[in-house]
Amino acid sequence: MAHRTYVVVLLLLAALAGCETQGAERAAQEEAEARPRAASAVEGAMCKEHGVLEALCTKCNPRLVPVFQAKGDWCKEHGFPESICPLCHPERGGKPAADVTSDGAPADGTKVKLRTRDTARLAGIVTEKAVERQGGGGIPVTARIVYDALKVAEINARAAGVVRRLHVDVGAEVEKGAPLAIIDSADVGADRSRLASALSRLKIAEENLRREEQLEKEGVSSRRSVLAAQQELDAARAERASFAASLAVVGASAGGSGGYTLTTPLAGVVTQRKATVGRLVGVEETLFEVVDVSSMWAELDVPETDLPAVALKQPVVLEVDGLKGRELKGEITYVAPAIDPATRTAKARVPLANPDGALRANMFGRARILAPSRAAVMVPRAAVQRARTVKLVFVRLAEDQFEARRVEIGATEGNLVEVTKGVRPGEEVATEGSFLLKTETLKESIGAGCCGEE
Structure with a gap:
């Protein structure tokens, strides 16, 4: 999967230890000396012999090797920085990816390289596996309560x-x-x-x-x-x-x-x-x-892309904003034959009993159209972090490496939330400590070795 990647170093272990080694200080000094050339390398000339930016080519500039090794950005197999290795990541063309996108959030595929394999434990990072469930959280849609037109x-x-x-x-x-x-x-x-x-x-x-x-x-x-x-x-x-x-x-x-x-x-x-x-x-x-308000209708706005999975008599579970903690159930009795050209959604109708009159016209809420044939990937709520306007999940690639994935969230089920894209079943996602990983991917924190808030 071709993602833009920017490898950053989480210096939590160093913070816990209280000081850096002299070798790391020398590496940082060399990195500072090399930074002007590296900064201009994005627009600089390419090394024709090795296929990377000339200013970042560790083959032509061996003294850059300890700099990237200190950062944990190093491919031992090929002798290049991992982030621009032309053999491991040919899609990057030997150039480093940008650390954030135009929306201010980390790019999909941004990797966080921990300083040692023990750093995750010391930082309190806990992972759980993403699970696949048939039906999962269902198809999430918005809902509005209206009068039963047959009883007006x-x-x-x-x-x-x-x-x-x-x-x-x-x-x-x-x-x-x-x-x-x-x-x-x-x-x-x-x-x-x-x-x-x-x-x-x-x-x-x-x-x-x-x-x-x-x-x-x-x-x-x-x-x-x-x-x-x-x-x-x-x-x-x-x-x-x-x-x-x-x-x-x-x-x-x-x-x-x-x-x-x-x-x-x-x-x-x-x-x-x-x-x-x-x-x-x-x-x-x-x-x-x-x-007659003894029964009401819930009008659902079903996205055009989800319509193939929606049919009559399909079960629906609703939560209304004004009735916190109350779950309503019903079945779809009608799906509109036309799509709203402005919202690209079609109306679906669910009759609801209202014996106590708690449901009122124009209430808003959320509904899940249960689709038994539809598989959903579920992760713990704690695994989902918000960075700017984007939701992120950090997937564990190795004991000392995590990857940021941009995800879209679906319905919730207890302490689990549906991830409609970005995570595959069986992948380990960070739950406790995922906030620390998020801060390391933010633009102002990259390379700072800290975990400051946004």
Whole structure:
């Protein structure tokens, strides 16, 4: 794996000992003398014979050998500094890699070379193996709680009129069919009058039909007169049914004045009220909103790259910001067929029971879509260090050498965290003492032999 590498020396052992050897002091002096040439070597000429920067070529400049050996940057096999060895790292072209990237964090692959094999123990560095788990922490996504759209009622006026009385306000819990407001409506009054006329007409038509049928039996009336009476009765019945249906739509009874009672079609909580006493309202505007909050939906934002691993009935575990320590479980019932062009995510829906009303619309949280067929690499939380805006894990390459890996973090599971890239199963990662390794890779600490904070 081709990574940019900059080898640094952790001088913890020297700090613990309290002093450096005279040989190390001489090496440091030689390093200081050689530094001007080494600094200009990045842009200097290459040694055509050995394939490294001419100013850093230990073959042509043997007196640089103890300098790199003192730093622990030395390839015994080939006689070059390990960081620029053209045989061990041909991808570097015989040039040292930069110590940090433009984001101010160590480059992926930065190595920390300890002074001795015993330094890790003295510094308290502990390692644990990264493990692979089927399903692992799942696919991490963001979530937002919304109302169950099947249990939301937006209630408008059934007929234009003036609000005469209010029965509820926002926050009221109502049963199905409960009254919300009384509205006076000229249209309802007119329909009541028409219905009363239709009822009178129907009564007369029924009596007329009975009379014509009796006269026909006595031979006084003709069959044609009976049929005409029957036709009038049918028309009266249709007229009555039409006006009765019109009143039923607005929830008004046949008797009474020109007002009607606006009721709720479902049980729930009144979440909006736009009606006020004396206000003239039309049929097009919403006056009340009633929501049954006994169940809610969680809308998940699934990244485009993770969609192939998401399917219906897939289990989901959620944690909501406002409900710390509470874990919610559900299944995916819907995955949107379209992707948001701005966020490159698709919506997925998870119904959630809400018997105690703790879930509220527009709460935010995090969810894990469990994917049994998906393998995840898990490391201890303590292994993950933040350097500037980057997350790092230090992988042990040898007893005296660690490598910084830039990682991306997924879901958490107890004291483990999913690493979506950067670490392979079975690799040993530093847990306790990883902070010391991090500080040694920061730009201001390189070569200083200290473990200062950022």
